[in-house]
Amino acid sequence: MNIAVTGLNATDNPGPGVPVIRSLKEVKEISGNIIGLVYDPLEPGIYLENLADKCYQIPYPSSGLENLFNRISLINEIEKIDLIIPTLDSELYGFVKLQDKLRGIGIKTFLPTFEQLNIRGKDKLFDFCKENGIKVPKNILVASAQELYKIPDQFGYPVVIKGIFYEAYIANNFDEAHSAFNKLSYKWGFPIIVQEFVKGDEFNVVALGDGKGKTIGAVAMRKLYITDKGKGWSGVTIDEPNILSVSHKVIEKTKWRSGMELEFIKDSITNEYYLLEINPRFPAWVYLAPSAGQNLPYALVKLANEESVPQFDSYEIGKIFVRCSWDLITDIKIFERITVKGEN
Amino acid sequence: MADITIPKNLAVSDSGFLFLTSTGETFTLNEIGHFIFKQFQQNDSFETVKNKIAQEYEVDLNSLEKDLDDFIAQLKAYNLIETK
Numbered sequence: 001m002n003i004a005v006t007g008l009n010a011t012d013n014p015g016p017g018v019p020v021i022r023s024l025k026e027v028k029e030i031s032g033n034i035i036g037l038v039y040d041p042l043e044p045g046i047y048l049e050n051l052a053d054k055c056y057q058i059p060y061p062s063s064g065l066e067n068l069f070n071r072i073s074l075i076n077e078i079e080k081i082d083l084i085i086p087t088l089d090s091e092l093y094g095f096v097k098l099q100d101k102l103r104g105i106g107i108k109t110f111l112p113t114f115e116q117l118n119i120r121g122k123d124k125l126f127d128f129c130k131e132n133g134i135k136v137p138k139n140i141l142v143a144s145a146q147e148l149y150k151i152p153d154q155f156g157y158p159v160v161i162k163g164i165f166y167e168a169y170i171a172n173n174f175d176e177a178h179s180a181f182n183k184l185s186y187k188w189g190f191p192i193i194v195q196e197f198v199k200g201d202e203f204n205v206v207a208l209g210d211g212k213g214k215t216i217g218a219v220a221m222r223k224l225y226i227t228d229k230g231k232g233w234s235g236v237t238i239d240e241p242n243i244l245s246v247s248h249k250v251i252e253k254t255k256w257r258s259g260m261e262l263e264f265i266k267d268s269i270t271n272e273y274y275l276l277e278i279n280p281r282f283p284a285w286v287y288l289a290p291s292a293g294q295n296l297p298y299a300l301v302k303l304a305n306e307e308s309v310p311q312f313d314s315y316e317i318g319k320i321f322v323r324c325s326w327d328l329i330t331d332i333k334i335f336e337r338i339t340v341k342g343e344n
Numbered sequence: 345m346a347d348i349t350i351p352k353n354l355a356v357s358d359s360g361f362l363f364l365t366s367t368g369e370t371f372t373l374n375e376i377g378h379f380i381f382k383q384f385q386q387n388d389s390f391e392t393v394k395n396k397i398a399q400e401y402e403v404d405l406n407s408l409e410k411d412l413d414d415f416i417a418q419l420k421a422y423n424l425i426e427t428k
Contacts, residue, residue: 201367222368238368239353266367317365318355 002032002080003301004072004107007087008045008052009038012282014323016087018045019287021052023297026290029253030301032332035079037072041338047328058343061094069098075343076105083108083304085297087281088336089165092117110304111210112258112280119254120278121254122164122193132253135274137196137265148177163188168230169195195276200268201227203240204261205247206282206289208296209305211257215248217294218311221285224320232285234322237292237315243273245291250278259286259300285321292319348384348416349427354384354424362424371422376401380415384425389414 003024007015021034036045036052039060046055056075059067075081084107086095095102119128132143140147140154151159151174161180162168165188169180181192207218220240223232243264248264259282259291264273275281282297289296292315302309338344350356355363360378362371373381379400383393394412398405419425 203368224368236368239365240367318363 001030001082001301001305002035003030004035004037004075004079004081004084005052005087006037006039006058006085006091008036008043008055009040010048011207012227012325013063013231015043016282016286018048018051019084019138019284020087020282020297021045022287023295024301027049027295027298030298032082033079034073035081037075038338041335044328046338046344047330047334055344057338057339061091065098067095068094068099072098072102072107073105074105081107081265083110083301086111089279089281092280103134108304110258110300112249112254112256116254116256117280120250120260120280122162122277123191125275125278128253129275132249134249135272137198137274137276138192139195141191142181142194143180143190143192145181148174148181148194150228151177154194155196158197160193160197162193162195164191164193167229177207193338198265198267198276200266202232202240203243203266203273204232204235204283204285205243205264206248206259206261206286206296207251207256208259208299208303209251209256210309211255213252213255214311216299216303216309217289217296217315218244218247218293219289219294220244220247220289223343225298225322232323234287234320235285237288237317237319239317246273247276250275253284256331262288285323288319288321289315291321347387347389348385348427350385350426351423351426356381364410364423367423369422377415380412381419 005017005021007017009015010018024030033053036055037057037058038046058071061068086092097257099111099266114242118124123141126136126139138155158170158172160168161171161177163184165185171180173175182193202223205218205220208216209217220238220243222238225234227233247262252338261283262281263277265276266273294312294315299309335342353366355365363380383396391412
């Protein structure tokens with residue numbers, strides 16, 4: 001079985017492609033090639049030995065889905081891809097739109113529906129949580145700087161100003177909120193989400209839904225070290241039934257079909273967990289899951305193949321990941337091949 | 345002093361390293377802290393622990409009782425022990 005994976009950008013804002021491939025490489029049953037699909041010739045995953053068997057550059061979905069499909073079709077003629085696992089938020093809508101055409105050329109996917117993607121959107125999550133009795137920080141959506149004046153009516157500073165797709169800033173006053181609003185709206189568009197700031201520690205869950213409401217597996221983690229970009233640079237698996245049960249509930253209510261990451265914060269005063277975000281794909285720390293006993297990427301492959309997949313019922317507590325910055329030294333030939341030919 | 349028990353979600357290693365499995369928090373005990381904690385693990389009462397420390401270390405009983413109270417309050421604040 002040949003599996004293509006995107007998101008090999010293992011940078012300081014890492015994509016999940018490298019750990020997804022790493023998880024799959026550990027499975028003896030997968031005997032075909034792993035193909036890396038990259039957007040940039042300097043995505044570190046291209047240069048990691050024993051990771052992807054072959055890498056191809058693909059165009060960003062924003063350059064047109066027809067372009068993306070044509071490129072994948074061309075790659076498919078060479079590699080006979082059986083399954084594509086897109087791992088980046090920004091490409092998911094594009095791949096969901098392309099899934100029927102991909103199936104037409106023999107490529108499977110295992111993706112959420114548009115409706116599922118929309119429910120967990122940063123602008124919709126609040127309503128979904130309220131309807132389902134899940135604690136969530138208050139938020140308002142703003143489409144103009146003028147609306148930032150509403151903030152003190154809703155909740156006090158500090159607040160979290162979030163882009164519709166990525167990035168968030170903590171703002172302690174109107175000026176900081178205005179500056180964050182400008183940065184985020186320029187980069188990611190509208191609306192901008194203004195969220196109540198909850199002080200506390202961050203907890204995450206990686207989970208896999210079968211598309212029928214069943215959680216195939218879920219692993220909870222507490223971030224031990226967080227970078228200035230808010231990325232977990234190390235973390236430890238924990239046994240916290242409260243956040244695992246919320247994860248099961250989200251998957252049941254949405255009938256989630258794919259991997260997901262749920263981000264929680266534990267209020268340092270009330271000790272209550274608030275659901276901050278649902279990311280519609282595996283996180284960059286997903287390799288912790290197979291290391292703790294739940295190979296969720298491989299389970300996704302089996303689901304895509306319509307195989308029956310039993311639910312994982314436990315995982316090892318106290319398993320730690322520590323991310324590492326490591327210079328890969330390589331010959332310029334590899335960079336040349338991916339830049340000139342679009343493949344390596 | 346009420347009975348002291350170790351919560352189920354606390355993993356305690358031989359080196360005095362404590363790991364709260366529900367929150368991921370970790371703690372390190374020094375030698376005397378580890379000694380005291382081991383007595384609690386054996387379900388020793390406050391009085392028994394106090395007497396064992398007095399036998400093991402040269403310390404006046406008033407200071408010991410006060411310090412032990414403080415230490416227990418700290419352990420409780422971090423959810424590392426439960427009192428009934």
